[in-house]
Amino acid sequence: MLRKHETLPEPVYYIESPEDDTVLVGIGVAIETNTDGLTTITWYDTSHERAMTAEEIHQEDGRFAFKRSAAEGGQSYKFIPMDLSIYNDKVKHELMSGKDFGSKEELIRAFLKTAR
Amino acid sequence: MEMYDRLPSSSFEQENSSDKSEKFLSKIREFKDKIAQKMGLGGEELTKVTDEALVDAARDTISSADQDGERTDEEKEIIHDAVSSVVVQGAMETAGYEQSSGENPIISLDQEETEADLVASIATLHKEEVALPTGEDVAELAVQTIEDAKWSRMKQVDRAHGTVEYIANSVYEKLGIKAVKTEVVSDGRLGNKLRALHEMGAEQVGNYVIFPRDEITCDRDHIEGQKLNLYDKSPAGRIEVSFKLREGTDAIYDKFSSREDTTKYDAISCWYMSNGQAESYALCGAISFKRGDVKVFISEPDTNVRTAHGLVKIEAPSEMPAEEIEKAVADIMENDFGISDALNEVPAESEEDYKRARYAWEHRIYEMHTDDYEAAGKLESSEVAPGYATMIEPGKHKEYEAKYGELCAYHVMYSEETNSIVSTLTSGLLCSSERYQRGIFDDGMSTPKDLKSGGGDNVFTRVSRPDHARAMMKTTILFKPELFDRTDWYAYDRDRYGSTEDDEYQQRLTPDQLFSRLADGSLVQSSNEQMFRTGIGPDYIQEIRVNPAQRDEILAELRAQGVAEIGGRSIEDIVVANENYVAPRPVDPSMEEDWGDDDIGNLETTQQSSAQTKEGILAGTIEYPGVEGIFDVCETPDDVTSLFDAVAEHGQKDKLKTDLSMFIIDNIDNGIIGNFMEGKLDPLDINAVIMKYAQDKLGVDLNYIIETKQKWNK
Numbered sequence: 114m115l116r117k118h119e120t121l122p123e124p125v126y127y128i129e130s131p132e133d134d135t136v137l138v139g140i141g142v143a144i145e146t147n148t149d150g151l152t153t154i155t156w157y158d159t160s161h162e163r164a165m166t167a168e169e170i171h172q173e174d175g176r177f178a179f180k181r182s183a184a185e186g187g188q189s190y191k192f193i194p195m196d197l198s199i200y201n202d203k204v205k206h207e208l209m210s211g212k213d214f215g216s217k218e219e220l221i222r223a224f225l226k227t228a229r
Numbered sequence: 230m231e232m233y234d235r236l237p238s239s240s241f242e243q244e245n246s247s248d249k250s251e252k253f254l255s256k257i258r259e260f261k262d263k264i265a266q267k268m269g270l271g272g273e274e275l276t277k278v279t280d281e282a283l284v285d286a287a288r289d290t291i292s293s294a295d296q297d298g299e300r301t302d303e304e305k306e307i308i309h310d311a312v313s314s315v316v317v318q319g320a321m322e323t324a325g326y327e328q329s330s331g332e333n334p335i336i337s338l339d340q341e342e343t344e345a346d347l348v349a350s351i352a353t354l355h356k357e358e359v360a361l362p363t364g365e366d367v368a369e370l371a372v373q374t375i376e377d378a379k380w381s382r383m384k385q386v387d388r389a390h391g392t393v394e395y396i397a398n399s400v401y402e403k404l405g406i407k408a409v410k411t412e413v414v415s416d417g418r419l420g421n422k423l424r425a426l427h428e429m430g431a432e433q434v435g436n437y438v439i440f441p442r443d444e445i446t447c448d449r450d451h452i453e454g455q456k457l458n459l460y461d462k463s464p465a466g467r468i469e470v471s472f473k474l475r476e477g478t479d480a481i482y483d484k485f486s487s488r489e490d491t492t493k494y495d496a497i498s499c500w501y502m503s504n505g506q507a508e509s510y511a512l513c514g515a516i517s518f519k520r521g522d523v524k525v526f527i528s529e530p531d532t533n534v535r536t537a538h539g540l541v542k543i544e545a546p547s548e549m550p551a552e553e554i555e556k557a558v559a560d561i562m563e564n565d566f567g568i569s570d571a572l573n574e575v576p577a578e579s580e581e582d583y584k585r586a587r588y589a590w591e592h593r594i595y596e597m598h599t600d601d602y603e604a605a606g607k608l609e610s611s612e613v614a615p616g617y618a619t620m621i622e623p624g625k626h627k628e629y630e631a632k633y634g635e636l637c638a639y640h641v642m643y644s645e646e647t648n649s650i651v652s653t654l655t656s657g658l659l660c661s662s663e664r665y666q667r668g669i670f671d672d673g674m675s676t677p678k679d680l681k682s683g684g685g686d687n688v689f690t691r692v693s694r695p696d697h698a699r700a701m702m703k704t705t706i707l708f709k710p711e712l713f714d715r716t717d718w719y720a721y722d723r724d725r726y727g728s729t730e731d732d733e734y735q736q737r738l739t740p741d742q743l744f745s746r747l748a749d750g751s752l753v754q755s756s757n758e759q760m761f762r763t764g765i766g767p768d769y770i771q772e773i774r775v776n777p778a779q780r781d782e783i784l785a786e787l788r789a790q791g792v793a794e795i796g797g798r799s800i801e802d803i804v805v806a807n808e809n810y811v812a813p814r815p816v817d818p819s820m821e822e823d824w825g826d827d828d829i830g831n832l833e834t835t836q837q838s839s840a841q842t843k844e845g846i847l848a849g850t851i852e853y854p855g856v857e858g859i860f861d862v863c864e865t866p867d868d869v870t871s872l873f874d875a876v877a878e879h880g881q882k883d884k885l886k887t888d889l890s891m892f893i894i895d896n897i898d899n900g901i902i903g904n905f906m907e908g909k910l911d912p913l914d915i916n917a918v919i920m921k922y923a924q925d926k927l928g929v930d931l932n933y934i935i936e937t938k939q940k941w942n943k
Contacts, residue, residue, distance in 0.1 A: 116559050117860060117915045118702055118811065118814065118915065119857075119860075120811070120814055122814070124813070125726075126816060128831065134678075135679075135726045135728075136678075137676045137678060137684055138676060140643060141643055141703075141813055142703075146883075147755075147757070148913055150736065150864070151753065151755075152665060153753075153755045153756055155641075155755070156677060157643040159671070159674060159675040159676050160661050160675050160676065160678075160679050160680060160685070161661075161689050161726070161727075162640075162641050163682070163726070164687070164691070164724050164755055164756040165723075165724055165756055165940065166723075166753055166755075173859075174322075175271055182822040184723075185723045185724070185756070186723070189305070207676055208673060208674055208676055208677075209670070209671075209674070209675050209676070209677055209680075210508075210510060210670075210672075210673025210674075211673060211674065212672065212673065212674070221670065223674050224674055226671070226672065226674070226823050227671045227674050227675050228258050228642075228643040228644040228645075228649075229642060229644050229653075
């Protein structure tokens with residue numbers, strides 16, 4: 114089996130899941146399939162790395178979604194490229210002290226600065 | 230015993246305080262004389278036997294009266310006299326007028342079946358103001374005896390109603406009295422540590438002002454981890470002492486929330502410095518009250534911030550002298566929380582208890598056996614992160630590795646900044662809650678979700694075999710297996726975000742369960758998680774695998790800071806070039822396109838369409854979908870090369886060559902290209918497959934690719 118590694122094109126995503134309220138922001142989202150065929154989705158959420166095995170993935174035109182493996186709970190996750198509109202509507206109020214930004218670039222750089 | 234009978238009954242008389250005690254003292258003397266005569270005892274031994282006789286007589290009186298389930302007035306009087314005799318005798322011993330070689334009889338009578346009568350007796354003696362001949366109040370001496378014997382640490386837990394009541398508190402409430410001993414004495418440890426922290430001062434690191442921290446070990450029965458955490462936040466005008474109550478804040482919250490001097494809607498906040506100004510983030514709701522200049526915060530019992538469960542914070546102005554802060558904290562612990570001697574050294578017996586509790590928690594043991602007690606006794610306290618100590622089982626990792634093979638905990642870093650990597654190497658890793666307490670606030674752009682899940686009190690790692698950890702494509706820290714000697718970590722077989730929710734927490738794995746699953750192959754190495762409390766110190770770092778292009782810069786910065794070794798090993802051995810490193814995508818400054826919030830539809834498996842696409846490309850009936858489109862439908866290297874061949878055969882060879890060249894330029898780091906050219910890359914790695922095909926079948930010059938990337942700064 115081929116080992117594949119792919120990083121999603123956008124540096125920061127907004128993440129939604131109807132079954133998992135611990136997700137919000139994904140930085141450096143990557144999809145890796147190992148030589149046993151196991152696919153793992155990883156990202157940094159401003160505090161910790163998250164890692165989940167995926168049974169199904171759907172990727173099209175920059176949009177991405179996956180279903181977690183049944184063994185890990187089977188939750189569904191949707192990744193939407195972060196922009197100012199999404200940030201102001203859905204993300205800012207969930208942060209420790211979300212700030213206002215004048216451009217998407219400023220916003221993205223602020224999230225990238227949280228990386229450790 | 231036959232030589233004494235029950236104490237004769239007597240009716241109450243209106244006498245003065247001392248006379249009333251004399252009534253009981255004379256009866257006690259009567260007992261004592263009889264015993265001395267019969268047994269020929271004297272001194273402390275005589276007092277001890279007299280105490281035992283008085284206690285037995287009181288118990289017999291109570292059980293006899295309760296045989297028919299109803300007490301007559303005469304029986305009540307007899308019980309009162311018998312129990313009060315015990316109380317007066319115990320008060321004499323506490324006051325120092327009697328010396329016994331045994332236990333104070335008040336404590337001996339402190340049993341479930343006699344407790345109610347004991348408390349009733351004390352209440353009556355208090356009401357009647359019965360005093361010793363020398364004037365000391367008998368009831369106050371009795372309560373002091375109870376408190377001194379740590380009766381305050383016994384509690385009744387009504388789990389059905391979620392209440393916890395400290396018995397000594399109930400005694401105080403019922404009697405409305407205070408123990409004679411009101412002077413709170415502590416040993417100066419807290420004050421000394423606060424002074425040391427103040428001298429250390431806050432540290433400016435980049436944009437952060439980092440407050441110094443220390444801790445003292447203390448009372449174990451009430452306080453989680455036996456620790457008080459100390460923070461000098463002088464730049465923000467405050468000194469903080471914080472801890473977590475083992476049984477949560479329910480009882481203490483209820484006690485204080487009804488008081489008039491309590492602020493009902495307050496918050497426990499994390500303070501940090503931002504551009505020279507003190508700012509705060511409200512961690513959780515709380516009530517608060519003041520004791521002089523010192524403020525006490527008690528977290529809401531039902532807060533949804535799990536890292537704040539049981540949290541209490543005592544905040545003093547930074548200009549307050551350390552010894553005054555220590556006295557204030559000791560007074561608050563004693564008089565408000567009912568925790569005696571909270572700041573003093575932990576007695577040896579308590580420490581042994583703690584070790585057993587720690588060991589049982591770590592290994593999820595519900596019934597300890599001889600081997601377990603032995604193992605627990607060998608735990609040692611060790612500083613595992615700067616300023617934080619916990620119990621470790623020295624050498625336990627060797628047992629694990631002997632049973633389960635080589636073990637490695639690893640942690641992937643997402644920061645590419647040299648400063649961040651160097652800071653990790655010199656200071657280790659800190660959990661979120663500790664970072665916020667220390668003033669490291671990331672401009673507020675972090676989510677507090679790990680504080681809510683409970684994971685925020687921990688540093689996260691994953692466990693794997695070393696070769697898996699070394700295959701990570703980012704900056705990756707591999708820890709020494711000694712890390713598993715700690716007894717303050719828990720583990721899950723999947724990403725649960727370190728949750729401490731009851732349902733999830735019950736599914737945590739013991740170390741043996743975790744490693745056993747690693748050994749049998751049922752543990753996913755890339756998505757399990759371990760949570761290490763508070764932090765992981767730099768001495769635990771075995772190696773850090775970095776961008777090869779950055780290694781020299783990191784080493785130079787370490788040397789500039791005077792760091793040549795970490796944990797006894799040279800930095801050159803610890804900072805290792807990661808040949809699998811893949812650089813993150815650069816941020817595109819022109820990113821203004823909004824994707825919107827389109828629903829991408831239902832998830833569906835791509836397996837069926839992948840097979841059809843593959844067939845179509847091979848047959849030439851489906852248009853060449855680009856390099857990434859080919860990767861999406863392939864599962865093996867042979868699949869990839871077959872489709873490449875097919876694309877070339879169907880007239881798209883030049884396009885394929887261009888696409889593969891651009892793919893390599895955009896996605897494959899020069900370090901990886903170099904490794905491939907030196908034969909160091911796994912042939913099954915997609916990068917290796919692409920470069921081999923591009924070079925061998927399409928004539929792509931990889932050296933030219935490297936030069937092009939350097940020219941374009943890619």
